[in-house]
Amino acid sequence: MIAAAVYALGALAALATLLMLFQRNPVKAAMLMLTALLATAGIYLALSAQLLAALQIILYAGAIMTLFIVALTVLPQAWRDHPARAPFIKVLGLAAAAVILTELVQAAAALKTAVRPTGFSETGALALAQQLFGRFAFQFELLSLVILASIVGAVALAAKRRDA
Amino acid sequence: MTFDPVAYASAALAGPLLLVLAAFCCLLLPLFFKGLRGVQGMISLGAVLVALAFFRHAPPAQLALFSGALQVSPLSAYLWAFAMGVLALFIALSLARPPAPEGSEGEYYFLAFMAVIGLLVMMAAGDLFTAFIALELLSLPVYALAGIRRSKPGIEAAYKYFMLGAFGSGMTVMGIAVLNALYPSLDFVSLKAAAPADPLALAGFLLVMSGFAFKTALVPFHMWVPDAYEGAPTQVSAFMGAAVKAGGVVLLWRVFSLFDGGPVREIFWWLTVITAVFANLAALGQSGLKRLLAYSSVAHAGYIAVAFFGGTRGWEAVLYYLPVYAMATIGAFGVTLILEKDEKGPKIEDLAGLGRTRPWLAAAMAAFMFSLAGVPPLAGFFAKFYAFSGAVAGGYTSLVVIAVIMSAVSVFYYLRVTVIMYMKPAPAEAAAEPRPTGLAEAVVFLMAAGVLAAGLLSRPLLALAAEAARWF
Numbered sequence: 001m002i003a004a005a006v007y008a009l010g011a012l013a014a015l016a017t018l019l020m021l022f023q024r025n026p027v028k029a030a031m032l033m034l035t036a037l038l039a040t041a042g043i044y045l046a047l048s049a050q051l052l053a054a055l056q057i058i059l060y061a062g063a064i065m066t067l068f069i070v071a072l073t074v075l076p077q078a079w080r081d082h083p084a085r086a087p088f089i090k091v092l093g094l095a096a097a098a099v100i101l102t103e104l105v106q107a108a109a110a111l112k113t114a115v116r117p118t119g120f121s122e123t124g125a126l127a128l129a130q131q132l133f134g135r136f137a138f139q140f141e142l143l144s145l146v147i148l149a150s151i152v153g154a155v156a157l158a159a160k161r162r163d164a
Numbered sequence: 165m166t167f168d169p170v171a172y173a174s175a176a177l178a179g180p181l182l183l184v185l186a187a188f189c190c191l192l193l194p195l196f197f198k199g200l201r202g203v204q205g206m207i208s209l210g211a212v213l214v215a216l217a218f219f220r221h222a223p224p225a226q227l228a229l230f231s232g233a234l235q236v237s238p239l240s241a242y243l244w245a246f247a248m249g250v251l252a253l254f255i256a257l258s259l260a261r262p263p264a265p266e267g268s269e270g271e272y273y274f275l276a277f278m279a280v281i282g283l284l285v286m287m288a289a290g291d292l293f294t295a296f297i298a299l300e301l302l303s304l305p306v307y308a309l310a311g312i313r314r315s316k317p318g319i320e321a322a323y324k325y326f327m328l329g330a331f332g333s334g335m336t337v338m339g340i341a342v343l344n345a346l347y348p349s350l351d352f353v354s355l356k357a358a359a360p361a362d363p364l365a366l367a368g369f370l371l372v373m374s375g376f377a378f379k380t381a382l383v384p385f386h387m388w389v390p391d392a393y394e395g396a397p398t399q400v401s402a403f404m405g406a407a408v409k410a411g412g413v414v415l416l417w418r419v420f421s422l423f424d425g426g427p428v429r430e431i432f433w434w435l436t437v438i439t440a441v442f443a444n445l446a447a448l449g450q451s452g453l454k455r456l457l458a459y460s461s462v463a464h465a466g467y468i469a470v471a472f473f474g475g476t477r478g479w480e481a482v483l484y485y486l487p488v489y490a491m492a493t494i495g496a497f498g499v500t501l502i503l504e505k506d507e508k509g510p511k512i513e514d515l516a517g518l519g520r521t522r523p524w525l526a527a528a529m530a531a532f533m534f535s536l537a538g539v540p541p542l543a544g545f546f547a548k549f550y551a552f553s554g555a556v557a558g559g560y561t562s563l564v565v566i567a568v569i570m571s572a573v574s575v576f577y578y579l580r581v582t583v584i585m586y587m588k589p590a591p592a593e594a595a596a597e598p599r600p601t602g603l604a605e606a607v608v609f610l611m612a613a614g615v616l617a618a619g620l621l622s623r624p625l626l627a628l629a630a631e632a633a634r635w636f
Contacts, residue, residue, distance in 0.1 A: 135231050136231075136233075136293075138229075138230035138231075138233045138294070139233060139297050142285060142294070142298065143297055145184075145281065146282075148278075149274075149275060149278035149304055149308075150304045152271050152275060152278075152305075152308075153304055153308025153309075156268050156271040156308055157311050157322065159268070159314075
């Protein structure tokens with residue numbers, strides 16, 4: 001049952017990614033990418049990694065996709081599709097894809113024989129929260145300053161000139 | 165003397181917390197009280213001066229705060245005093261000629277405070293993870309500050325700086341991820357204990373170091389420096405040269421000192437040589453004063469890197485080098501600020517006749533140039549001397565020979581500035597319009613006095629640096 005769900009969702013993710021690659025319309029491509037991301041979240045869920053699934057949806061499907069769509073609406077250049085002309089670039093891209101594919105196949109083969117550490121335990125939301133608000137409380141607070149400073153910086157850069 | 169950790173910690177953290185408070189005051193209060201608009205600079209300067217005034221000689225002890233995230237010690241006190249001093253000078257220069265457009269002073273000073281908070285945490289960080297977050301807190305506001313005028317060169321500077329800086333941060337975080345997978349803990353003490361030998365760990369350390377090298381501006385990670393220094397407001401360029409570099413130097417040293425030998429040192433040796441050679445040769449061809457200072461800043465990163473090879477003595481030299489270099493560079497940028505008529509700053513040729521029209525300013529500029537070149541008895545000479553002698557004692561004579569030769573090359577372009585100031589007549593139409601830049605001149609003359617004093621009386625500063633260096 002679980003295996004079937006993993007395979008089905010995996011196939012969906014792969015299919016959506018393939019379709020995305022050959023999609024010319026950027027918004028449709030973004031939607032296909034969203035499908036792939038959600039399918040990945042489904043895989044995590046099927047493997048009972050709830051926290052990871054939630055993070056995948058919040059971070060990738062939520063935040064990053066929003067960023068994508070906003071960038072698409074703000075930048076008109078993004079609509080113009082320039083397929084790479086130079087064959088060199090295409091070969092380079094194919095070579096990189098081939099390298100990553102062999103790497104992944106090898107890693108998958110290695111995982112089959114790998115011995116999992118016995119002390120493996122599920123990382124739940126509670127454990128993460130305890131770390132975040134306990135040991136890493138200072139760093140967590142510091143991050144809030146980072147985010148605030150980025151927002152203020154972005155606003156300061158993007159605001160219209162008042163004299164213009 | 166009884167030692168009370170709570171009192172120590174609260175005394176040490178009072179300054180940074182005051183800066184955070186001041187930052188929010190600058191950002192938020194003027195929104196509600198119209199009378200406070202436009203005086204954020206005064207508030208900031210006041211806050212920094214108060215924070216500096218409450219600096220006490222730190223008791224000789226190291227205290228780990230927040231489960232080891234911050235290491236408070238005489239070393240952090242020394243570096244924090246330095247960072248806050250730079251901030252005070254930066255604010256004074258900003259007050260003299262406000263770079264921020266009307267209505268964004270609040271954001272400007274807020275961002276400056278945030279960057280300095282990041283710098284303070286970075287200097288006292290006990291582990292790589294904290295150091296990385298602090299690095300981001302330092303970098304992100306400075307990207308925005310570089311483009312705060314929203315003019316074309318400013319935005320270009322901010323954009324380039326942001327893109328390359330983000331690349332550097334990405335490398336650092338990749339390295340940290342690798343190290344995190346390999347080692348149980350990322351704090352510097354346990355990293356030192358866990359002799360890093362296998363190639364994956366080496367890759368991790370090299371990635372981390374190259375990210376920090378971006379901030380320090382070692383060649384080939386210096387590409388952003390000339391454009392960012394030129395396009396950013398001059399005050400921000402001074403801040404980048406004095407403060408951002410110092411943060412990168414401290415982190416680089418922390419990672420560098422984990423190794424007693426091996427490939428990391430070898431690669432760093434080459435980085436140092438390339439930096440010293442390339443930066444000085446590139447500086448020869450510059451015509452803009454800000455670009456010249458930018459390349460000079462890269463070159464000085466190389467000299468500081470030479471000092472790394474001197475072990476503890478070298479680290480002492482680095483701690484002495486940082487304030488000395490900061491004084492000269494802030495002073496030189498201060499002169500640039502006084503003379504600049506457009507955003508890109510004056511050309512070197514524009515300094516012609518300065519020795520006649522504004523003799524004191526020219527004398528101060530000459531002092532900065534000679535100090536940067538390393539001419540005795542100015543402080544820059546002693547900084548270079550200690551930096552190089554440490555490396556010689558460590559057995560890295562060939563490295564020092566290269567650095568000394570390149571430093572001789574650098575005399576040429578520093579001297580050129582001086583020659584143009586004194587030997588070339590002022591252009592006829594140069595009716596120097598008087599500008600209200602009293603504060604900037606005050607900063608310049610203070611820095612000139614500092615460069616002179618830290619050279620003639622180098623002992624007290626060096627003693628402080630040596631004391632701080634022991635707490636590494």
